Amino acid sequence: MIDTREHILNTSLKLFLQKSFKEVTMKEIVETTGLSKGAFYHYFSSKEKVFEEVVDFFLSDFMKFDFSNLSHDSLKSFYSDYLKSMEEKIQSAGKIGLVTGDTFNANHYFLLFDALKMLPSFKDKHLEHNQNELNAWTEIVTSAKKSGEINSKIPDELIAKTFIYLGDGFGMHLIIDGAASKMHELKPLFDGIYMGFRA
Structure with a gap:
């Protein structure tokens, strides 16, 4: 009970x-x-x-993400694991009312904005999460360049931000459309960026 x-x-x-x-x-x-x-x-x-x-x-727990649990064998395996983890997050969001069936509850963004505005400790956690995310992506991009997996003169951090910001924008698009089931559409977009950096 x-x-x-x-x-x-x-x-x-x-x-x-x-x-x-x-x-x-x-x-x-x-x-x-x-x-x-x-x-x-x-x-x-x-x-x-x-x-x-x-x-x-609810929100702090939902935002927690341990990037060390993702595969670091390659950039591709890293982002594939990342996408699987995000799908699991969406499923767990359904348990607390952030997603109902196939529909995102867009109000959770308003809740997030209220929290960022009113709770300095939450804002600090959010900024820390963003920095950890950038560090993790930059690290795997650096590793992918060293191993020859990708070949680009674009700085590692900019490549990392390309993946992060694409994911963020896609997430906002899902919220506006209210369609949680479209999450699978992000993988082909990540694949496209990845192939561009392999050239």
Whole structure:
């Protein structure tokens, strides 16, 4: 059985995904949980505290990515593993309401923006994640050049950013279209870039 704190977080996440942080009231959260005011306030003293823990519990975990778990045998095996991991992330996002069936919940981006604006610690985590991602991609690109897998005079970091920004833009496109099932379309795009750098 789900514990009370987790019940509050799950309920609050659903409300924050339906509306924005600003639009959700503390009264609404308390009523939707079905708890008495006293029981609720035993766990959280304000909407801000609820939001902070919702972000920490769901979004921070969703954003975590261990690049050391990806294959480092080649650039191609690295990005193939990366794409598989992203598909798994989308499946896990369905479990917390960020994806419903084939549809992305675009409101999770608003939740993300609210978190970046309101929670300095979350912004720091986000920046750290971005730096780790850039480091991991740059490292594998450098390795691919050394091994002769790819041949390009373009700086390693720019090649790394090409893959990262393509993935980011594609992700935004999926959110706007609301079609989580199109994730498989990213691989041919990565393959195309990869072939261009092999020439």
